[in-house]
Amino acid sequence: MINLSASGASEAFVHPALFYRGQADYLAGVGGFVRTALAADEPVLVAVPGPRLDALREDLGAGTTGVTWTDMTQLGRNPGRILAALQDFADRHAGRAARIVGEPIWPGRSRAEVREATRHEALINTAFAGRPATVLCPYDVLGLPAAVVSDARRTHPTLLEDDKSLLSPEYADASAVCADCDDPLPDPDGGTPWLSYTHGELGEVRAFVEAWSHGTDLGAARRGDLLLAVSEAAANSLAHGGGSGALRLWSTAEAGAGAGTGAGVVAEIRDGGHLADPLAGRRRPALASVDGGRGLWMIHQLCDLVEIRASDSGLTLRLHMTAS
Numbered sequence: 001m002i003n004l005s006a007s008g009a010s011e012a013f014v015h016p017a018l019f020y021r022g023q024a025d026y027l028a029g030v031g032g033f034v035r036t037a038l039a040a041d042e043p044v045l046v047a048v049p050g051p052r053l054d055a056l057r058e059d060l061g062a063g064t065t066g067v068t069w070t071d072m073t074q075l076g077r078n079p080g081r082i083l084a085a086l087q088d089f090a091d092r093h094a095g096r097a098a099r100i101v102g103e104p105i106w107p108g109r110s111r112a113e114v115r116e117a118t119r120h121e122a123l124i125n126t127a128f129a130g131r132p133a134t135v136l137c138p139y140d141v142l143g144l145p146a147a148v149v150s151d152a153r154r155t156h157p158t159l160l161e162d163d164k165s166l167l168s169p170e171y172a173d174a175s176a177v178c179a180d181c182d183d184p185l186p187d188p189d190g191g192t193p194w195l196s197y198t199h200g201e202l203g204e205v206r207a208f209v210e211a212w213s214h215g216t217d218l219g220a221a222r223r224g225d226l227l228l229a230v231s232e233a234a235a236n237s238l239a240h241g242g243g244s245g246a247l248r249l250w251s252t253a254e255a256g257a258g259a260g261t262g263a264g265v266v267a268e269i270r271d272g273g274h275l276a277d278p279l280a281g282r283r284r285p286a287l288a289s290v291d292g293g294r295g296l297w298m299i300h301q302l303c304d305l306v307e308i309r310a311s312d313s314g315l316t317l318r319l320h321m322t323a324s
Helices: 023-039 050-060 079-092 111-127 146-155 174-181 202-213 220-240 294-302
Strands: 016-020 044-048 067-071 098-102 133-140 158-161 164-167 195-198 244-252 264-271 305-311 314-322
Touching: 016 023, 016 146, 023 044, 023 050, 023 098, 023 133, 044 050, 044 079, 050 067, 079 098, 079 111, 079 294, 111 146, 111 174, 111 305, 133 146, 146 174, 195 202, 195 220, 202 220, 202 244, 220 244, 220 264, 220 294, 220 314, 294 314
Parallel strands: 016 133, 016 158, 044 067, 044 098, 098 133
Antiparallel strands: 158 164, 195 244, 244 264, 264 314, 305 314
């Protein structure tokens, strides 16, 4: 495994993609990264899917008390939550070179999730620019579609494969990758009417969502989460989206936030707003912040997947929530 915890790498941000083929390759690459960081007494966060997490812990054995372990299938169920968690870890170890393993894309992810996880991978480069940290991102090249691996070459400046470290010739600016992620959202099956709203009508939006949600598979707690998320999105429309917006709601047999997770619901909000900061909602807002993405932050925490589409005509948010 290439030594990414050497002193030369600790002075700046490093974001390599590790292309692995099978479990042995995975344990050698990721395990070697963790061992090197621990030997250098550097703080380590490992956020990978549960089965990989278990295998790593067993392979590394004793002496890993300095590692923070996180199941990425929980943390990254909504890819929009991942970045804040990585930054929080780095902030807790300010003044030290944080070492992070983050695997946000794995076989079985839905197409919508992969899109938002790819956006996340691109935005890491913007969010961590200039910080002394390394975020190693493993990619299962045997289990993932070729297009996903190709996108990894665009979102990571460095590629690790076959014990070689190379600069990626396909590496692209985050804005270009995010623009490619803004492909059109598919329309739901069947007729789904829109509810238009403007100033003074937030109460009507809340009443509409609350009444509609009682006919879904959502339990009481999840209905409350849906109501709060849509309320935050509609309030953003009124404050930042031209003073009006439109909402539609529908149920799904399979929710957008992961294959096999069961029934769920989707809420889509459209308005005339623009996303000036692509990191809005993905970074934890300061307590004193008034206009720093607090609404989007809350939406990301409440929903299982948030799809964002920005265009010249306005902003679209598609909020996915599963019944369980």
